[in-house]
Structures are given as structure tokens and as C-alpha cells.
Amino acid sequence: MQQITSQEETLLLGVLALGDNAYGMTIRRHVSKVTGKDWSIGAIYDPLYRLERRDLVSSFLADPTAERGGRSKRMFRVTELGKAALQNHRAVRDRLWESVPGTAWTK
Amino acid sequence: MTLWDDPVKGDLQEEYHYLARHESKGYAIRWLVKQWVRLSGRTLGCIIYRSWDMLNSYVKTAVRNFCRHRSYTLINIIGLTIGLVACFLIASFVQDDLSFDQFNQDKDRVYRIYCETTHSGQPFVMALTMLPLAPAITEELPEVEACARISIASNVPFAINHKIFRERIYFVDQPIMDILTFSLKFGDAETALSQPNGLILTAAQSLRFFGDENPLGKSIELDRGKHYVVTGVFEPWPGNSHLPPAAMASLNSLLDNPHQRWNDWTSFGNDYTYVKLTAGTQLSSMEDKLALLHTRHVKSDEIGDDRLRLQALTDIHFSNFNYDMVRTSGRQRLLIFSMIGFFILLIAVFNFINLTTARIALRSKEVGIRKVSGAQRMQLLRQFLVESLSLSAMAGGLALLISIVLLPPFGSLLRRALSSTAILNPALMGLAVALILVVGLLAGLYPALKLSGIKPITSLKKLETGRHRFVSMKTVLVILQFVISITLIVATFTIQRQRNYMMDRPLGFNPHQTISIILNSTPFHGRTEALKAAALALPGVESVAFSHSVPGSGISTASTYTKEGSDEEYYLFGVLSDGNMVETMGFTLLQGRTLREHSQSDAEDAILINESAAKLLGWTDPINRIVVAEEKCYRVVGLVKDAHFESMRYSIEPMLFRISTRVNFMMLRIDPAQVQAISKEMESAWKAIIPGDYPLRLFFFDQAFERYYRSEKRMAEVFTVCAALAVLLSCLGMVALAAFVVNQRLKEMGIRKVLGASTGGLLLNLCVQFIKWVMAASVLAVPLSYWGMERFLQQYPYRTSVPWWLLAMAVGLAICACMVSVLGQTWRAARIQPAQILKSE
Numbered sequence: 001m002q003q004i005t006s007q008e009e010t011l012l013l014g015v016l017a018l019g020d021n022a023y024g025m026t027i028r029r030h031v032s033k034v035t036g037k038d039w040s041i042g043a044i045y046d047p048l049y050r051l052e053r054r055d056l057v058s059s060f061l062a063d064p065t066a067e068r069g070g071r072s073k074r075m076f077r078v079t080e081l082g083k084a085a086l087q088n089h090r091a092v093r094d095r096l097w098e099s100v101p102g103t104a105w106t107k
Numbered sequence: 108m109t110l111w112d113d114p115v116k117g118d119l120q121e122e123y124h125y126l127a128r129h130e131s132k133g134y135a136i137r138w139l140v141k142q143w144v145r146l147s148g149r150t151l152g153c154i155i156y157r158s159w160d161m162l163n164s165y166v167k168t169a170v171r172n173f174c175r176h177r178s179y180t181l182i183n184i185i186g187l188t189i190g191l192v193a194c195f196l197i198a199s200f201v202q203d204d205l206s207f208d209q210f211n212q213d214k215d216r217v218y219r220i221y222c223e224t225t226h227s228g229q230p231f232v233m234a235l236t237m238l239p240l241a242p243a244i245t246e247e248l249p250e251v252e253a254c255a256r257i258s259i260a261s262n263v264p265f266a267i268n269h270k271i272f273r274e275r276i277y278f279v280d281q282p283i284m285d286i287l288t289f290s291l292k293f294g295d296a297e298t299a300l301s302q303p304n305g306l307i308l309t310a311a312q313s314l315r316f317f318g319d320e321n322p323l324g325k326s327i328e329l330d331r332g333k334h335y336v337v338t339g340v341f342e343p344w345p346g347n348s349h350l351p352p353a354a355m356a357s358l359n360s361l362l363d364n365p366h367q368r369w370n371d372w373t374s375f376g377n378d379y380t381y382v383k384l385t386a387g388t389q390l391s392s393m394e395d396k397l398a399l400l401h402t403r404h405v406k407s408d409e410i411g412d413d414r415l416r417l418q419a420l421t422d423i424h425f426s427n428f429n430y431d432m433v434r435t436s437g438r439q440r441l442l443i444f445s446m447i448g449f450f451i452l453l454i455a456v457f458n459f460i461n462l463t464t465a466r467i468a469l470r471s472k473e474v475g476i477r478k479v480s481g482a483q484r485m486q487l488l489r490q491f492l493v494e495s496l497s498l499s500a501m502a503g504g505l506a507l508l509i510s511i512v513l514l515p516p517f518g519s520l521l522r523r524a525l526s527s528t529a530i531l532n533p534a535l536m537g538l539a540v541a542l543i544l545v546v547g548l549l550a551g552l553y554p555a556l557k558l559s560g561i562k563p564i565t566s567l568k569k570l571e572t573g574r575h576r577f578v579s580m581k582t583v584l585v586i587l588q589f590v591i592s593i594t595l596i597v598a599t600f601t602i603q604r605q606r607n608y609m610m611d612r613p614l615g616f617n618p619h620q621t622i623s624i625i626l627n628s629t630p631f632h633g634r635t636e637a638l639k640a641a642a643l644a645l646p647g648v649e650s651v652a653f654s655h656s657v658p659g660s661g662i663s664t665a666s667t668y669t670k671e672g673s674d675e676e677y678y679l680f681g682v683l684s685d686g687n688m689v690e691t692m693g694f695t696l697l698q699g700r701t702l703r704e705h706s707q708s709d710a711e712d713a714i715l716i717n718e719s720a721a722k723l724l725g726w727t728d729p730i731n732r733i734v735v736a737e738e739k740c741y742r743v744v745g746l747v748k749d750a751h752f753e754s755m756r757y758s759i760e761p762m763l764f765r766i767s768t769r770v771n772f773m774m775l776r777i778d779p780a781q782v783q784a785i786s787k788e789m790e791s792a793w794k795a796i797i798p799g800d801y802p803l804r805l806f807f808f809d810q811a812f813e814r815y816y817r818s819e820k821r822m823a824e825v826f827t828v829c830a831a832l833a834v835l836l837s838c839l840g841m842v843a844l845a846a847f848v849v850n851q852r853l854k855e856m857g858i859r860k861v862l863g864a865s866t867g868g869l870l871l872n873l874c875v876q877f878i879k880w881v882m883a884a885s886v887l888a889v890p891l892s893y894w895g896m897e898r899f900l901q902q903y904p905y906r907t908s909v910p911w912w913l914l915a916m917a918v919g920l921a922i923c924a925c926m927v928s929v930l931g932q933t934w935r936a937a938r939i940q941p942a943q944i945l946k947s948e
Contacts, residue, residue: 024118025125040145041115061114067124071117 056082165493190455191506197448207424210346255280294339307339458840463554465847475566487559495551503543589884595830597892608907615750618808641792647781652691654684659811671733683767699745720761754815838928845929857944
């Protein structure tokens, strides 16, 4: 099972949430809104390309549109491998959270 | 992921439109720019990463090429290195010159007040101001945050532990500490100079006077027994200042000095006024207020054309005002230096272009093969640019190292302390990198374009590869190189000639027949008669005179005079002496008689004038004419031939000679053969007559005048070096070009030889081509340099000319240099064995 970082987790969840409309700009907007910080374009594409090389996401070029000056969108989709990685990541986290005793939170 | 990826570009555009619709256009543009900046680093990294393999291959081919053609590469690198070294050195000098006073914190608000006026109808600008100006400004102009005076005295004896040091000293007002930026090693900057007799020393002086101990509170006896207390020591300024660092004493220590004209609004002494304006004050409105203040204190008929104006602190170093406190630099010199640096670099770049294009024929086959194998034009272009860039980078690195080594000696040539590290500052390093890039790209672009444009079919089928296409460009560049070289040679000769002319021109007296003793700031008062008797008793001393100023010291007294019965004002320089000056200096008397030393009536009102004064006043027979100054009449008793008191960079001033007891110099007319003996005897006589430990200071006229022409000497030295460099670089290019041309014509030479041409004939045939280039360059350079040098000489009132033989000599030199550099190659071609060359056809 492939390990992912929390940045990658954020992006994968973002792509999942957007469904069929996941491409550079929408992912950036969504992720920026949810995390409350401004993600740069590079911070979106670079990890996504990396994830693509690891087969956790797949991408294809959609048809060009006029408002993009005739340039195509690169649409992203999370692969089964990606979903499995997310599930695994969550399971690990849950186990970690559960292992912390409740008294650790009291001041 | 780069900025050029389609999805990224699309995203940027879509988001831009979204933001422009929902926020505002300005916001969208700002957002776009921000994204570009954020992505640029990533983009650059990506490009290098992607093109790494290709880059590697380019570098590899470049290195192989360099190794295969070592001599060509060497000439190319050496040429470019020399050009860049010259450029770096000059740039560091220019940077040093521009750095004057830049270290001051409030430099944008600090100004010096100067006075603009007219003398005899001519505009006249002087750096001096009157003493009461500063207090009035402080009182009446609220826009002025601080105002201070600086009054300069040089050669002031500092008596410390019975030892006497002669130092320059500035008498200043306390606010100067606020106007200029000081950092005190000892003492309190707020109060150091507020009390009378306070004195702050430079760190170097403190070390010299007191060693390592803290000098605060120590007492120093200055000129004429006045005691000053050290209240501070200031660190050396972090940069160049127009004020050479020297001790500063509080100006109010001089309040009891009756000679100072504390309340005289119309007298200009050796005093300079500095102001710091409050932030945001308009310069022009400030000058208007200054003019108003001036009229409040001075009657309008006394003001005349005088106008007080402001000069920015950082401009002082470049200004050329009369009576300025220090020798300033002048932007003209800076411009000349920058231009020379640029031209030398230009020659080097031309070399680079020529050498690279010259090898087009040799590399056309490589280009053909590459193209056939699928290389695109852009790739070839990049390959050649990488080659030229790596050459220029090598040359640049080498040039930096050499400049660091050469900087101190170069600085001493210009009398400027330039440390080796000066070149390592960010501005110069930036310039160096930019130069290397620009030179590499520019010099590589033309050959790269030409090379990459070769059609494979022509190059591979061994068709003639456009030999004639490149000739025009190459010829133009070579001719331009020689134009620059010849012009620089002419400039060098002319400057040298002008200096010699000024040194050799008769001064109006014999500088070897008179020596002078500096009396200033020694206790000579009341002892002049004893000194005179002692001097006259020496064998070889013919006469003795005392005077206020001598040739080579400058004249510091000048006033306005009117002719009797007329209101027109004339500005005359007064030479005060005891009456024996004309005989002792050996000035020629043209009309009338000289002054009589002990005559009461002569002391009252007799004057001599020089020719320039007679001309100014419009008199051909000046004897017994009257001039008036301050309601006192002076009668002209004699006319003296013009003699130079100042550098020949200035015309001889209109002067008058008058009897006075205010003296600074003692002059002895001597037998030049006995100068050694006399100065020795005089020294012992001086010791016996003058009390205290004051050494005899002699003043030799020839040395004083030679000192005037030092800047010409320096300029001649710099020009010599630069002209030599330019010629050397041009020759270097010529050598490589000759090799190329000879190679191309080798076959032709072989055929000529077979048909019966002699070695000498072939040699001539080849050389004529190069000499034609130099001759063409001369046709351009001769009128250009003649015109330029005539203009340069216009600034000298006493000037030499640019004779035809000087121009011919420069052309001859260029032809000689050209011949020497091509002879080796042409000799080889002329001695060719035809069989060797033609056997392969």
C-alpha cells in the first residue's frame, strides 16, 4: 500500500470531491477555500503530476474552451489505487488518534 | 510544470477572467503577476532539467572544439579578457567616483550654499559664503533643520609634547555633526564641538599623536599658543567624502580673533555653509527664501548680481566652483573614462565576432551534418550561443581575477585608494555578470545566426560557402577597431603634447633663479628684517623680497576697482609685497618704474599693473592713471609683463602689485648654481632667528608648477595604457584574421607561384589587403580625432595644436602594428611550396 503525505491527501480528497469537474483551477479554489490558505498553482500541479506518476490519479486533456483562450483543461480523476491509498491513510490516522489517551488533552 | 504548459496557461487565463469579473481588473492583474513570480523559479528549474542532456551535449562539443583549435580559442579568450579587465577596472573607478558622500544618512536633504555672481560681465560661481549667513539662517528659516559653517585652515602646527605636526583643520559649528554622518569612537557627538576650544581628531590622528590611549581631555596647542581640548575622536568615514578627513575644532573658538568678519555680510572668506533641510522642502522655494533673507541683510546695491544658491551634497565632488575647498573631479573625466572603457570593450567584442565568423567556413561541414541528422535551427543557434557564452564566461572569470590583482596599482595610477575588494561589491559584480552575458550573447549571436542558416547542400557539396557574404561585416569591424585605436593614439600624443607645452611655456620669470620660503604660521613677525639681512649676507643671493602670494601659490586677494570718474567695475587680483617683488622674481618691467620699498608715498598709493589688467581697463599708456577702490585712489607707476601665477589651465588674471606688510612668503633671487649651498646656509640662519621648532619650508617654483599639471600627467598615463591596449587588441584580431584570410587564399598563392610570382610579390599582394583596411580606418579616424582633440584643447587658454605629423605618426604606428601582426602569416603563405597545396586537386 502506498504512503501519501497530508498535502497529497488534501489534493486527492479535493479531486474526489469535485467529481467530474476536477482540473487545475477548480482544485486550487476548492482546496484553498477548505484549508483557508492560498495554494499556488505549482503547489497543485507538481504533487498531482507526482501522484500521476505513482498511478494514484489519472489525467486526460479535456476539450479546449473559449474562456481559456482555446487551451485545454487537464482533468484529474482519482484511480482505484488512489482511493485505496486514501482509505489506508485514514485507517492509519484513526488508529493513531485512538492510541492517544483522553487524558493527554487535558491541560 | 512550467508557465508554458497549456493547462497552466489555461488555468491562469480562466482564473484571471473570473477574478476580473468578480473582483476588479486591477486585483486580477495583481493576482496574475503574483502567480507568475511564484512560478518563475519552478519554471526555470524545469527548463534546465528538461534541457540538461542537450546542454550537456552543447558543452561537450564546445569543449572539444576549443581543444581542437587551441590557438584560436586562446586568442579569443585573451582578447576578451583584456577588454573585460579594462572595463572592470574603469567601472570600479567610476563606481568609486560616484560613491562620494553617498554614505551620509541624510544626503538627500543636505546642501551646500554657494554664491553665483558676475565678474567683469562674466558669470562667476564660488563655493564661499559669508560668516554671518549661518546664524541668520538658523534664526529665520524654519525649513532648515540644521545649518553649520566649515572654515578651513591647512598646515596648522599642532604642538603635542613639544613635537610639531602640520595638519589640515576644519573650524566647524556643532550642527555639522548632525548634517554629515559621524560616528564617534570617543566623546559625545551632541556636545563635542559646542564649547569653544573643543577639538575632535580623526582616529588616525589620535593614533599618531597619542598612541593607543584615550585622548579625551588632552590639551593640544594649536597655532599661536592657543590651547584646545580633545573632546572626541571620530571613526574613518565608511566611504569617500569630498572633505578629506581632518581634525575639527569648534568655530566659536575663533570668536576673539579680530580678523574674522563675524558680522560682515559682504566679505567672503575661506568659509563654507552647509544646511540640512527638513524632509519635503522644495529646493526652488528654499532658494527664493534664501534670496529674500539675503536682501534683508544686505543693501540691494551691495548685493549686485550675487545670488545664494544650494548645491546637493552629492554634487559637490563633481562641481567645478571657484575657491572650492578641495580639488573636485568633474563629470567630464568620468565620461571620458567610461567612453574609453566602452570602446576597448567594443574592440574586444569585434574581435570575438570576427574570429568566430572567420571560422564559419571551417565549421560549415559540421553544421551541414548536424542539419542532415535532424538538428533544428534553434538547436544549432543554442549550441553556438552556449559556445560563445562559455568562452565569455571563461574570459570573464579570468578578467575578474586579473582585475582584483591589478586594482591597487591601477588605483595608484589615478591617485585613488582602490582596494582589491572594491570590485567584489554587488553593483560591480552585477555589472560583471551582465557584461559577460551580454558580450557572450551579442558576440555569439551574429556568427550563430550565420552558421545556423547555412544550407546543408551547399556546405556538404563543397560549394563555395559564402566567403564574400561575410567580408563586408568583417571589414567594417576591423576598420572600426582601427578607427578607435588611431583616435586613442592621437589623444595620447595630444595630451602629452599639451602637458609639455604648459611645462615649457615661459612663465614670465625664471623659476630656477628664485626660491621662496613659506613663512605662514611660523612666528616670523618682527623678524623679517633679520631674515633679510641674513639672506643678503649669503654669497649668491642677489635680492630679497617679502610677499603675500607668489607664483604657484595662487592669489587669494581680489577686489573690485573702478577707473577714476567712471562707475564701471573691474575685478583685479592684488599681489601684496614689500616692493622688491618685481626685481626678485625677475618680472619684466615694460613701462614706468618699480615700487620703492621704503618710500612712504609709494606705500600709500603706488601700484603696478600687469598687461592683462591694462587690457581689461583699456589703457595703452597706464602710467599715472588712477584706479579707485573703497574710496581710495591708487596711482599706476609701472606696467609689468604678464607672468603666470596659476596653472596654465587658466588665463593670466588682471593683477595689480601693491606694497603691504601682510606677507606669507620670503623670496630670494639666487644664482641657480648655488641653490644647494644657499638652502643649507639659510636653514641654519632660520634656526638662529626663528624661535621654536619650526622647520624651514622651501617652495620651489618649478615643482609648484609641475604639480599643477599632475592631472594632465595622470590622464596621459591612463591614455597611454588604454591606447596600448586598444592597439594590442586590434593586432590580436588582425593576427587571427590574417591566418584566416591566408588560409583561404593559399590555393591562389600556389597558382600564382606556379605562374611565376616571386615571394616578395606575393607578400606585397597579401599585405596590401590589410594595409588597405588600416588606410580606410585612417580616413575616418584622422578627421574625427583632429576635431575631437581640437575641442579638447579649447578648454586650455594656452594650448598647443594638433599638427599634421602627429596624425601621420598615429597612422604610421597603426600601419606598423598591423604589419607586424600579419607578417608571420603572410610570410608563411608567400613561401608556400605550390606542389604541397595543389597536389590534392
